[in-house]
Amino acid sequence: MSKMHATVDAVTARIIERSKPGRQAYLDLIAKQRDAGVNRPALSCGNLAHGFAASGEDKPAIRGGKAMNIGIVSAYNDMLSAHQPYGRYPEQMKIFAREVGATAQVAGAVPAMCDGVTQGQDSMELSLFSRDVIAMATAVGLSHGMFESVAMLGICDKIVPGLLIGALRFGHLPTILVPAGPMPSGLANKEKQRVRQLYAEG
Structure with a gap:
């Protein structure tokens, strides 16, 4: 194994110290929240009723507080082809959760933009900013004290970091990121590149 460059080593040490x-x-904070446990059993009747009001057949299990409740945070929308598989994931995840004695609820959705759509548009300036919005939206979705674990649905270079940053606020909860993978458009990348070049040339 090669030795770390002295400058990199020094910068790393400064970052660790700072x-x-x-x-x-x-x-x-994470240790305190881990030791305190999930808030769901301590929620008042009104809070808890709001928490499972839309949960259909899962209401009794969530109300009873005996089963693990998984919070789903989804970045699904119809603009991102790689996210298309996520459209049906929450309903499937709820079924799979029931099969093992657990429950799952969509805790929230995050606004996930597609750079491919916004390239060359004024709105592309929101791309980097969107990561912070996604992180905030993730934290908002998980803030209700209803979940023992988290499943995040998202892929793409701004969305995944945003989801993870938001989930780290709840680092005491077991969390998994579920990537969907690519959805073929039917056009090879070289062909897309050629068409974009022609468009740019007018």
Whole structure:
């Protein structure tokens, strides 16, 4: 194994030292929330009733608080071809959860933009900003104290980091990211590139 370059080593050491207070505060928060457990059993009747009002046949299990409840955060929309498989995932996940004695609820959806659609448009300036919005939306979806674990549905370079950043606020909950994979458009990348070049040339 090659030795780390001295400059990289020094910068890494500075980052570790500088981030100690913030990192320790985060670790303390996660330990405290882990030890406190999930809030669902402690929610008032009104809060809890709102939490499972739309859950159909899963209401008794969620109300009873005896089964694991999985919070689903989805980045699905009809604009991202790679997200197309996610359209039916939540309903399937609810069925699979019931089969093992658990429940699943969609905790929230995040606004996931497609760079492929916005390239060359004024709106492409929102691309980097969207990561922070996704992180905030993820945290909002998980803030209700209803879940023992998290399943995140999303793929793409801004969406995945946003989901993970938001989920880290709830680092005491077991979390899994479910990538959907590509959806072929029927056009080879070289052909797309050729058409875009022709369009750019007018």
